Amino acid sequence: MSRRSVLVAAGWVATVAVATVIGLGAIRLVGESITGTPGGIRSEAEIERALASPEPVPTGSTGTGSAAPGTASPGPGTASAASPNPGVRRSFATGGGTAVAECGPAGVRLVSWAPAQGYRVHEVDRGPDDDVEVTFEGAAGRHELKVRCIGAEPVAVADD
Numbered sequence: 108m109s110r111r112s113v114l115v116a117a118g119w120v121a122t123v124a125v126a127t128v129i130g131l132g133a134i135r136l137v138g139e140s141i142t143g144t145p146g147g148i149r150s151e152a153e154i155e156r157a158l159a160s161p162e163p164v165p166t167g168s169t170g171t172g173s174a175a176p177g178t179a180s181p182g183p184g185t186a187s188a189a190s191p192n193p194g195v196r197r198s199f200a201t202g203g204g205t206a207v208a209e210c211g212p213a214g215v216r217l218v219s220w221a222p223a224q225g226y227r228v229h230e231v232d233r234g235p236d237d238d239v240e241v242t243f244e245g246a247a248g249r250h251e252l253k254v255r256c257i258g259a260e261p262v263a264v265a266d267d
Contacts, residue, residue, distance in 0.1 A: 194209050194210040194211040194212075194259060195209065195210050195259055195260045196209045196261070197209075197260065197261045199252055199254065199261075199263050201243065201251075201252050202223065202243075202248075202250050203222060203223055203226040203242075203243025203248075203250030204220060204221055204222040204223045204226055204228070204241070204250070205220065205223075206219065206220040206221075206241050206252055207219045207220070208239060208254040209261065210256035210259050210260060210261050211235065213234075213235035214234055214235040214236050214237055215234055215236065215237070215239050215254055215256045215261055216233055216234035216235040216236075216239060217231065217233040217234060217241060220241045222243050222245075223243065225245045225246060225247065226243040226244060226247075226250070227243070227244055227245065228241065228242070228243060228244075229242040229243065229244035229249070237255065238253055238254065238255045239253070239254050240252065240254075240266070251266050253265070253266045
């Protein structure tokens with residue numbers, strides 16, 4: 108073996124060793140976020156506490172709330188700060204997005220809304236009022252959702 112081949116091999120081994128040490132140092136510097144469970148490992152008691160506490164309800168002001176289509180949302184424990192005594196909540200789905208509406212003493216109001224992929228929120232009348240509307244607009248068309256309270260329950264109605 109020539110002297111040049113030995114130097115090339117030694118240089119290659121040294122480069123690999125330096126790259127490995129730098130990589131390991133970077134992983135150690137970043138810590139658990141790469142190699143561990145985010146937030147660490149939770150105990151059974153912590154998981155039970157997290158599941159027992161109510162989830163925050165999106166306010167809709169950013170237009171990023173979401174809900175399962177066609178399901179009524181649970182009453183107690185899901186009230187937002189803006190509505191201390193929530194009424195009946197219901198979610199609605201259109202081809203352009205989803206919205207959650209709630210009936211209360213002041214009328215119907217949109218709690219949250221979220222456009223579907225490829226759509227954006229064009230216009231929102233969140234209430235509270237006799238009726239509320241949200242319009243989703245996208246390349247495939249425009250979808251309007253109008254909701255009123257009928258018998259203290261939010262119901263989608265045809266746009267006038």
